[in-house]
Amino acid sequence: MKISKISKAIKANDAKNGLRRILVASFILGITIIFLFLYKHIGSVDSVELYSYYKKMYIHDTYSQNAVTAIYLNYRVFDTFFEALLLMICVTGIMYFFKEKSTYNNSEYKEKKHELLEAALNFLYPIIIVFGIYLILYGSKSPGGGFQGGAVLAAVFMSRYLVNPGAIWHVDSLKNVEKMLYLLIVSFSSLLILANSYIEFKSLYLIIMNFLIGFKVFCGLSIIFFYFAYIDTDSLESW
């Protein structure tokens, strides 16, 4: 009889898929065991010459109390350019793929409002925003930096969406802001030459660059999120 054949075949196929899951799990386990083994047996990195140079000289070179900031804004500033460019290309790609959507038609969620969540988050917003700005401005003195602060600021607006999904946000203009900020990052990095020569510019350079990177990341992550949140499933099907 055909009926039993089909269900038997589907069950057999499921068993095969189950085997694949087990293989994936054992693969993860194997990698972890190798990693732990290496972690136990490889010594500290203190002996590497570059590491000891950075550790000794970063405060003198950059006036930054945070070694990570010293590296990504001074020693390895070109890496930062391309990281920022990568995020911008990502945003451009998402905007290109979802460009068919013209209006934020989100009326279906308009009546749903979570009052408890809204009350709690209304109390927390100022604190989170201040924390994000603190991370950006004090990135050169304490853990944090432009990327982390920008991501915290973007998280504020994402939780805003969770509270009130019906609200309409116009994020298209953020794209232009992001482009301008990227240009500013590239052009302000010429201050690095001044900063490496004159002590007065060192702190100023770090703060300006962290500020620009932070707001650029904030714009980029907000655009990505709102494009995903307001995507029309109809426009997705027409691909």
Add this chain to the structure above:
Amino acid sequence: MLEFLFLSLIIFAIVTVQTKNLIRAVIYLGGLSLICSVTYIMLAAPDVALAEAVIGCTLSTILFLVVLRKYRVFNVCFVYPQINIIQENTNVQDDMSYMDNANIIKLVENYCYSKELEPHIIYSNRYEDLITISYQYDIIVHQLGKQFWLYGRKRNYQVINLKAYIKKNISDLEKDGASIEFELL
């Protein structure tokens, strides 16, 4: 302490892969990111820990949850091997009316609309190819004459609700002499 964190990372990674409920997988992934962030702090990298906490726990979790809420598609696959008999008729739409399957499809569609799901119905006459990708479909409807077989997954709660819905509204179909068997795999 560090070994304990590594161990819980492995456990969370495996659980995330193994769980069958997508929302649970997202939550486990958030937990994985949180433990990862604590591990970075233990390894004296607070900057990376901050980035991991913000990106992994907050942004990607919210993004995944929003996408899961948006993507409410119910995939139906309709299999009927007899279509080979009427090959001269190339218009598939006409074949559909000939096959006399409109009622059961309408039943599934009505269920989807009542639950605000969007039905995606795929018609096929080759069930052999279908078996390897059967996990893509929430339900497979197999027709042989007036006999219908429905295959669904036990873990899919929508399928279980659909079974109850069909049982409730089966009288219209049985008037035409059709019989339905529902099998949960």
